[in-house]
Amino acid sequence: MTTQSLFTQTRAQGRGTEDPSRRARADHPLWFLLPALAVLAVFFFTPTIYNFVYAFTDWSSFKSAINPVGFSNFVDLLSNGSLLADLRITVTYAVLVAIFQNLFGLALALILERDTHLNRFARVAFFVPVVMSALAVGYIFQAMLKPEGALNAILSGLTGQQVSIAWLGSTTWTILVVALIHSWKWMGLSMLIYLAGLKTINEDLIEAARLDGASWWNTFRNIRFPLLAPAITFNVATALLGSMNGFDIVQATTGGGPGGSTELLNIFIFRTFGQGLFAQATTMSLVLFLMVTLLAFPVIRILRKREEVL
Numbered sequence: 322m323t324t325q326s327l328f329t330q331t332r333a334q335g336r337g338t339e340d341p342s343r344r345a346r347a348d349h350p351l352w353f354l355l356p357a358l359a360v361l362a363v364f365f366f367t368p369t370i371y372n373f374v375y376a377f378t379d380w381s382s383f384k385s386a387i388n389p390v391g392f393s394n395f396v397d398l399l400s401n402g403s404l405l406a407d408l409r410i411t412v413t414y415a416v417l418v419a420i421f422q423n424l425f426g427l428a429l430a431l432i433l434e435r436d437t438h439l440n441r442f443a444r445v446a447f448f449v450p451v452v453m454s455a456l457a458v459g460y461i462f463q464a465m466l467k468p469e470g471a472l473n474a475i476l477s478g479l480t481g482q483q484v485s486i487a488w489l490g491s492t493t494w495t496i497l498v499v500a501l502i503h504s505w506k507w508m509g510l511s512m513l514i515y516l517a518g519l520k521t522i523n524e525d526l527i528e529a530a531r532l533d534g535a536s537w538w539n540t541f542r543n544i545r546f547p548l549l550a551p552a553i554t555f556n557v558a559t560a561l562l563g564s565m566n567g568f569d570i571v572q573a574t575t576g577g578g579p580g581g582s583t584e585l586l587n588i589f590i591f592r593t594f595g596q597g598l599f600a601q602a603t604t605m606s607l608v609l610f611l612m613v614t615l616l617a618f619p620v621i622r623i624l625r626k627r628e629e630v631l
Contacts, residue, residue, distance in 0.1 A: 426511025459573025
């Protein structure tokens with residue numbers, strides 16, 4: 322037997338006696354997660370940790386050194402009336418978006434439930450804003466809602482009179498307008514979730530209710546709506562979390578105005594960062610994180626309990 326053949330036979334025997342558990346560990350799927358976990362650690366976990374650290378310092382563009390200051394940033398912010406006002410505006414905006422987005426999405430799902438060619442086209446049309454840039458949507462509506470914009474021009478043509486309403490100029494109602502714009506952009510996603518929930522309902526239940534003489538409204542209220550509980554939980558959760566972290570649509574449409582009536586906390590943070598007050602802005606972002614944790618997650622927990630009851 323030659324030396325080459327002996328070497329080949331020895332390698333083959335070595336592979337045959339390899340520990341199976343060791344081979345399984347080498348081929349474990351978790352190894353494929355390492356690149357994604359590395360990206361997550363660098364671009365998410367590390368900035369989050371530094372966010373907690375810098376909130377307790379005096380970091381700013383006006384100082385060359387960063388020194389710890391304890392809870393003084395939190396004390397200063399809590400005594401700042403602007404922060405409390407922006408927190409109230411953010412919560413109001415989030416509640417309005419959650420209501421409108423789910424109402425629009427559920428209504429569209431019920432209207433477009435039947436699987437026809439026209440309904441399929443309409444579903445795609447209503448989903449298009451979801452994949453559009455939020456800034457683009459904001460700037461489009463900002464141009465349309467000007468006193469000399471397209472909406473007033475349409476109303477002028479329909480009424481035969483000159484209409485010049487400042488749709489984004491009211492300190493009372495502008496928050497409602499921007500919440501409607503936000504809801505319009507994302508209602509297509511809520512629509513798809515509700516459509517998926519409606520498709521999972523057993524048609525035998527609906528048919529039995531109809532045979533018993535139940536109207537469409539009674540069937541929806543007593544059977545279909547309770548069975549949509551998982552879809553409601555998902556849509557309310559995404560609407561609340563997304564709107565509490567809202568920035569782009571409001572920044573593009575009003576920039577926080579008029580008179581700060583639509584200044585969300587993220588806009589306040591953005592402006593504070595632009596002023597070079599990095600520690601204060603970091604503290605505000607931490608306050609926003611705590612607000613989302615204390616307000617949004619209890620609502621989600623209540624909705625999950627409702628699912629368990631049903």
